[in-house]
Amino acid sequence: MNQSITYLSQKEAYESDQDLMSQRVGYSIDILMELAGQSVAHCFHHINKKYHSQKLKNILVICGPGNNGGDGMVAARHIAHLDKAYKLTILVLKAPVKDFFINQLTICKQYSIPIKELPNEIDVSAINALQKTELLFKSYDIIIDALFGFSFQPPVKPPSDIVLQALKNVDVPICSVDIPSGWDVEKGNIHNSFDPSYLISLTLPKEGSRNFKGKHFVGGRFVPYEFSEKYKWVMPEYKENETFVELE
């Protein structure tokens, strides 16, 4: 049944996101990001129990400069709240300037989550920047990729290019949020990016993830019935109070 759910083009994802936050529907970015990030956290915990016997404790969340990064920040603090055994670290590619993201990082600090900034961790102009980034990534049990979301357009600029290359080179499990970073949102992995083990699509999967070979989940349970009917979307069927579903 899940296989028949709707997949979104980049334009559809963008326009419906704007519509959800319009006066017509009434959501704020805070609400949508909270529910999206929470579903990522719940799904991550499920993945860790089901596929890793809860052994993944040391978690790096890579947060990009846009809303995908915000989802990652929300997910990080919800994961921290699920089990004190989880040790989270957030990596931001540059210090956020918008109040909204600054506030999200402030809450994360209240959960004792250290915030690393890539240019401070690794001299990205150095010749061994890639090796150093790989070394950093290898020190974690799993990496949550919240670098780029459904707005992604190439080309990838520094230091994101190094991050993507390091993610491709290291052997650490990766869980991507919404779309694997570096993938074309509609055409999939045409730029030779990494293949994550897990993908948690938000609202609905994007066309580019149709041929994703890993474990695929959908989270972000906030689409009102009248909204999905208007767009003629076939939504995933959430069970009870679950915030995510696994696709078959």
Added chain:
Amino acid sequence: MNQSITYLSQKEAYESDQDLMSQRVGYSIDILMELAGQSVAHCFHHINKKYHSQKLKNILVICGPGNNGGDGMVAARHIAHLDKAYKLTILVLKAPVKDFFINQLTICKQYSIPIKELPNEIDVSAINALQKTELLFKSYDIIIDALFGFSFQPPVKPPSDIVLQALKNVDVPICSVDIPSGWDVEKGNIHNSFDPSYLISLTLPKEGSRNFKGKHFVGGRFVPYEFSEKYKWVMPEYKENETFVELE
């Protein structure tokens, strides 16, 4: 173990709420209300399964003019999302003027939740206003009381006085949010208000609910570890990704 959790005075509840939304901690009202209302919805669904074999389908959510009413609005749409069999109605005592509450009601309409306004439903100046309000309330399987929260101070003004009296007179199960409306936040039911069957305290229970005789739950799982340590709060222990806990 749960019996030893912290109970808050009215002042502690107010000041810690302000602190959660300060620049120091970083939460917005949208985030806190979303998580609070979601926990009420999950808890309501649990109550309905555990104590009523899911027979409570026709639900009235009474929303007051403050943040407790906002929690009720969020809870209503999350309940609507949990099961299409739930038929929600929101009753507001007056039309909200703040954008924040207007937006919350707008989202509820996207879930096909009708919004009733008390003065339009019942002529509160009429001599039989109480009977008409009771009749309205009796047409539902359960009432979620999100009228007054931890900021409550007597006296109760019209038309809230009629609502409280009708809630006392009718035989419909009531589930209160944060504190039973009309109860003193610290001294309990000293004003001869109604006794709800269920109480879902948010963040932590208030002193006034220490002698509550019904089924008591705590929701609002958003207190960071460093925050509860600062206040020396003993928090309830949430299981897995549950958003609420039942107190023993």
